[in-house]
Amino acid sequence: MYKLDIDTPALLLDVDLLQKNLDRMAAWAAEAGVGVRPHFKVHRTPEISKLQLEAGAVGVTVAKVSEAEVAVEHGxxxxxxxxxxxxxxxxxxxVQLCRRQPVMSYVDCHDALDDLEAAAEAHRVVLDLLPDVDVGMNRCGAPAEEAVELAVRIHESPHLSLRGIGGYEGHLGAQEPGEGKTAAITHDLHPLRVVVERLQEAGIPVPIVTAASSGTFRETAGQGWVTEVQPGTYALGDLLYNKGGCGSDYAMTVLATVMSRAGGRVITDAGMKALHPRFGGHIVKDYPQLALRGLAAEHGIWDAEDTCSLRVGDKVEILPDYADGTINLHLCWELTQAGSAVGRWDIVGHGASK
Structure with missing residues (x-):
């Protein structure tokens, strides 16, 4: 079956471009001398993670316990x-998951650490922890001094294991690459570096220093002291992170059908239920004559130049601005190769948000 015969709206994945993105990241990581721990939360698809591991990933990153459960279940x-x-x-x-397999997690305050340590002691397991350092996201993460205290506590506890230190400079991910971005990342990662140096001076091992996104992995690895990076979208490609210098091919698109043509507009059947509206800069592949006006629940509304040849019933591929949120709206991938539909992968982790 030709890919344009797939019913719409549908989430497409070009398997050749996916593999190209994975191979490119693997080659970069080998040259940079850092590990890649791809973020499962983006695609939530075990088949993609297994390809990432085959390409040399050191493991996977997840955002929720429920995602970790899926990751462990699928090896x-x-x-x-x-x-x-x-x-x-x-x-x-x-704790129950760690009975099956050691799973690392972040901690950023003493209250949470108290509870984690008590649970580890009560269940006779050792929890692998990394203090999370605030590096400018102003979201989660402890200040450097508190992160050092947390690390020392973990190191000294018989019920806990200090695996390293983490941080996330995601607020810089979409900034265009250049000297300004590199300088900003260096500046904002400074608290993370302070924690690492303080611990090393105290003779406390810090085997893992992990950070970065698909928009910052090059600059972050270039600091020279980060041991691994956590990109996720690089495997698939989106407009947001490619603006930030990710450099991925667009392996994922959303297939949509033209529903209406009137008044200089093209209306597609992919709206907010098929495309994440948070950033909104979606682009129709191969049709520069279209500009997104807005998304309704079931409709994409595009302003069309007079030269646009699309007719009702035609199908188009849309490049999502934000892969993570868009994938979250779908239950499966329709796999394509050389223009043909070649299979389907379920997004097994769909809904794993607890």
């Missing part, structure tokens, strides 16, 4: 939950 290697785990239910699930 996706060493798992890092790059997020804070708190509350009785989540800590209990983490």
């Amino acid at each position: 996706l290697g060493e798992v890092l939950i790059a997020n804070e785990i708190c509350g009785k239910q989540k800590i209990e699930r983490l």
